[in-house]
Amino acid sequence: MDQHEPLSLNVPEPEVRPGGQPDFSSVKIPSAGAIRRPDVDEDPENMRDLAFGIIRVLNRNGEAVGPWAGTLTDGELRAGLEHMLTLRTYDARMMNAQRQGKTSFYMQHLGEEAVSCAFQQVLRQGDMNFPTYRQAGLLISSGYPLVTMMNQVYSNEADPLRGRQLPIMYSSKEHGFFSISGNLATQYIQAVGWAMASAISGDDKIAAAWIGDGSTAESDFHAALVFASTYKAPVVLNIVNNQWAISTFQGIARGGSGTFAARGHGFGIPALRVDGNDFLAVHAVGKWAAERARRNLGPTIVEYVTYRAGGHSTSDDPSAYRPKEESDAWPLGDPVLRLKAHLIARGLWSEERHKQLEAEVHDRVITAQKEAEAIGTLHTGRRPSPRDMFEDVYEEMPPHLIAQRHQAGY
Amino acid sequence: MARMTMIEAIQNALDISMGRDERVVVFGEDVGYFGGVFRCTAGLQKKYGRSRCFDTPISELGIVGAAIGMAAYGLKPCVEIQFADYVYPAYDQIVSEAARLRYRSAGGFTCPLVVRMPAGGGIYGGQTHSQSPEALFTHVAGLKVVVPSTPADAKGLLTAAIEDPDPVIFLEPKRIYNGPFDGHHDRPIVPWKKHEGGEVDENYYKTPLGKAAIRRQGEGLTVLAYGTMVHVAMAAVEEAGIDAEVIDLRTLVPLDTKTIMESVRKTGRCVIVHEATQTSGFGAELAAQVQAECFYHLEAPIMRVAGWDTPYPHSQEWDYFPGPARIIRALNAVMEA
Numbered sequence: 056m057d058q059h060e061p062l063s064l065n066v067p068e069p070e071v072r073p074g075g076q077p078d079f080s081s082v083k084i085p086s087a088g089a090i091r092r093p094d095v096d097e098d099p100e101n102m103r104d105l106a107f108g109i110i111r112v113l114n115r116n117g118e119a120v121g122p123w124a125g126t127l128t129d130g131e132l133r134a135g136l137e138h139m140l141t142l143r144t145y146d147a148r149m150m151n152a153q154r155q156g157k158t159s160f161y162m163q164h165l166g167e168e169a170v171s172c173a174f175q176q177v178l179r180q181g182d183m184n185f186p187t188y189r190q191a192g193l194l195i196s197s198g199y200p201l202v203t204m205m206n207q208v209y210s211n212e213a214d215p216l217r218g219r220q221l222p223i224m225y226s227s228k229e230h231g232f233f234s235i236s237g238n239l240a241t242q243y244i245q246a247v248g249w250a251m252a253s254a255i256s257g258d259d260k261i262a263a264a265w266i267g268d269g270s271t272a273e274s275d276f277h278a279a280l281v282f283a284s285t286y287k288a289p290v291v292l293n294i295v296n297n298q299w300a301i302s303t304f305q306g307i308a309r310g311g312s313g314t315f316a317a318r319g320h321g322f323g324i325p326a327l328r329v330d331g332n333d334f335l336a337v338h339a340v341g342k343w344a345a346e347r348a349r350r351n352l353g354p355t356i357v358e359y360v361t362y363r364a365g366g367h368s369t370s371d372d373p374s375a376y377r378p379k380e381e382s383d384a385w386p387l388g389d390p391v392l393r394l395k396a397h398l399i400a401r402g403l404w405s406e407e408r409h410k411q412l413e414a415e416v417h418d419r420v421i422t423a424q425k426e427a428e429a430i431g432t433l434h435t436g437r438r439p440s441p442r443d444m445f446e447d448v449y450e451e452m453p454p455h456l457i458a459q460r461h462q463a464g465y
Numbered sequence: 466m467a468r469m470t471m472i473e474a475i476q477n478a479l480d481i482s483m484g485r486d487e488r489v490v491v492f493g494e495d496v497g498y499f500g501g502v503f504r505c506t507a508g509l510q511k512k513y514g515r516s517r518c519f520d521t522p523i524s525e526l527g528i529v530g531a532a533i534g535m536a537a538y539g540l541k542p543c544v545e546i547q548f549a550d551y552v553y554p555a556y557d558q559i560v561s562e563a564a565r566l567r568y569r570s571a572g573g574f575t576c577p578l579v580v581r582m583p584a585g586g587g588i589y590g591g592q593t594h595s596q597s598p599e600a601l602f603t604h605v606a607g608l609k610v611v612v613p614s615t616p617a618d619a620k621g622l623l624t625a626a627i628e629d630p631d632p633v634i635f636l637e638p639k640r641i642y643n644g645p646f647d648g649h650h651d652r653p654i655v656p657w658k659k660h661e662g663g664e665v666d667e668n669y670y671k672t673p674l675g676k677a678a679i680r681r682q683g684e685g686l687t688v689l690a691y692g693t694m695v696h697v698a699m700a701a702v703e704e705a706g707i708d709a710e711v712i713d714l715r716t717l718v719p720l721d722t723k724t725i726m727e728s729v730r731k732t733g734r735c736v737i738v739h740e741a742t743q744t745s746g747f748g749a750e751l752a753a754q755v756q757a758e759c760f761y762h763l764e765a766p767i768m769r770v771a772g773w774d775t776p777y778p779h780s781q782e783w784d785y786f787p788g789p790a791r792i793i794r795a796l797n798a799v800m801e802a
Contacts, residue, residue, distance in 0.1 A: 219568060226571075236561060236562060241530065244534070245530050247530075248538075256540070275558075450631055453675065455719065
């Protein structure tokens with residue numbers, strides 16, 4: 056009989072905890088321009104390496120280099136910077152509004168602005184995002200009114216969702232933004248179904264699914280990959296790896312596997328990793344994946360390597376589980392500063408113009424906030440009627456709900 | 466008119482619906498090429514093509530989740546869960562997503578979806594092929610729940626469910642797929658094909674959701690039942706020789722309270738019959754509503770006859786299934802009270 060030591064359980068731990076020195080030496084970062092760009096109809100079997108590198112376009116000097124460069128016009132780049140600044144400013148104002156008791160809850164995007172703001176530019180009118188709570192940049196980049204977003208956050212009378220949803224759980228069919236669920240990952244398979252419906256209907260619209268690193272552990276993620284792979288659905292399967300699922304580091308969902316992107320390999324789905332803080336790289340990879348979907352070549356997995364610089368939400372204190380300096384140590388930098396540096400290096404921008412834009416954006420956000428607050432906030436001003444609570448459960452209100460509405464006094 | 470089994474009536478409803486509206490798509494495990502393990506989707510793939518009727522991976526979560534996305538796009542998916550017992554992996558998608566999509570998006574996105582599933586026992590299916598999970602769905606705001614008891618209703622109600630703008634859970638009592646069952650498991654069954662109750666209009670029609678059917682008029686007592694139990698209750702009433710009114714609920718949500726309350730106010734007595742386990746079953750909801758609406762008309766306590774609060778056993782199935790003997794005991798007790 057062989058003798059064995061008693062078994063013990065492996066529980067992954069991040070390399071550093073509060074009080075320690077931030078250390079990202081394990082994040083292998085290829086230089087900008089180093090990763091090849093296959094044709095969109097390349098056999099997935101021949102590009103399995105792309106799930107392990109990090110596609111980057113912007114180098115340390117702010118130059119766009121390599122085969123993924125050149126997908127954006129100057130105007131689109133400037134618009135991207137404006138969208139990211141708007142999202143950051145909006146976040147700051149809404150975080151503050153929550154601290155002032157004007158709403159119950161908020162979730163910011165600090166450090167991740169490039170992911171959603173750049174991706175939205177690869178979509179067309181009629182395409183549909185199935186987002187998580189950290190992709191408001193999709194709305195801002197598509198021109199959704201800030202004041203409407205704030206009305207939703209404040210649950211005031213002009214909230215298009217009539218005070219039923221948590222703040223930040225926006226929804227707009229017209230802007231290609233599917234209603235957000237609090238149950239994680241459910242939207243991933245729904246996006247695949249939506250894309251299948253587009254294919255069934257002979258349409259030309261594509262879907263984009265969004266998920267965080269932690270939620271890839273949900274069964275819905277795996278069901279989505281099975282269906283997307285089986286039916287070659289025209290969908291881009293985005294995974295935003297921002298390193299933290301509340302206090303749980305990404306290694307708990309990932310275990311010992313290579314990368315989140317590599318999970319696509321078992322399904323024969325092309326999988327790419329991209330620098331999520333590089334606006335140009337995000338756009339280039341998103342465009343490549345969207346093109347595959349539009350050409351009926353099937354799904355693509357894109358893992359955005361980024362870092363959640365802020366807390367998970369206004370209810371979270373990240374200093375309790377990670378070093379305070381960790382976000383500054385993130386080796387892929389700040390997406391806003393990197394795009395700004397690129398525009399300046401190209402002679403398309405200047406410090407003065409940047410300051411001017413910051414001031415403009417600030418004014419725009421404040422103006423929207425005043426407009427929203429003039430209508431109401433969670434506890435003050437004009438709010439949706441409790442009568443609204445009974446609407447939209449069904450298209451037509453059934454008798455038992457009418458009776459309950461009357462009991463409630465409406 | 467033609468005589469059809471409930472399976473044929475369901476297939477007929479799907480066929481007509483797919484023919485009338487190209488947005489209707491049908492999918493699930495084994496439903497495509499083979500036509501489903503119960504054959505409810507037989508021939509549909511051949512007639513409407515693989516993109517409108519197809520097989521899926523074994524993933525109930527995937528089937529319902531994908532169907533929600535399709536419904537949000539604008540299609541009208543009618544999906545099959547092979548047995549109701551398998552619906553639990555899809556439960557979150559049904560209750561947290563399909564049921565609330567219209568509400569949480571204030572009508573921006575809607576979910577016109579039908580989830581069909583064979584339910585109920587009496588086929589030696591053991592504890593994983595016999596469950597009646599209707600109460601799990603009736604508890605969820607935003608869902609409609611339908612249980613037919615005849616081929617004609619199965620066709621009409623399914624057609625209405627497919628055309629309904631909201632998500633519908635459609636529970637098919639598989640014990641009566643091929644013929645009505647009176648609860649006497651040792652008696653031969655008359656198939657629907659040889660039974661006048663198997664008459665189905667071959668043309669398009671709808672049976673409205675939210676309307677109960679009075680299967681037997683009576684003055685002395687009201688029996689509330691649905692699905693297979695309608696037939697068992699009818700047999701029990703006849704055998705007990707009681708002048709009972711038997712109401713087939715057909716739709717549990719929305720519930721036809723008007724028909725129920727009018728009957729109980731008339732008879733003053735009420736027995737509720739369902740196959741599902743008793744505790745927190747739909748019978749509890751019925752009893753509470755009848756008590757609240759008809760208390761001063763009641764001449765006896767409301768009684769429930771239901772499945773025991775155990776998982777569904779295989780070899781002791783006929784001790785578990787609420788048969789005529791148990792129903793008759795309840796009828797007599799209520800009449801004597």
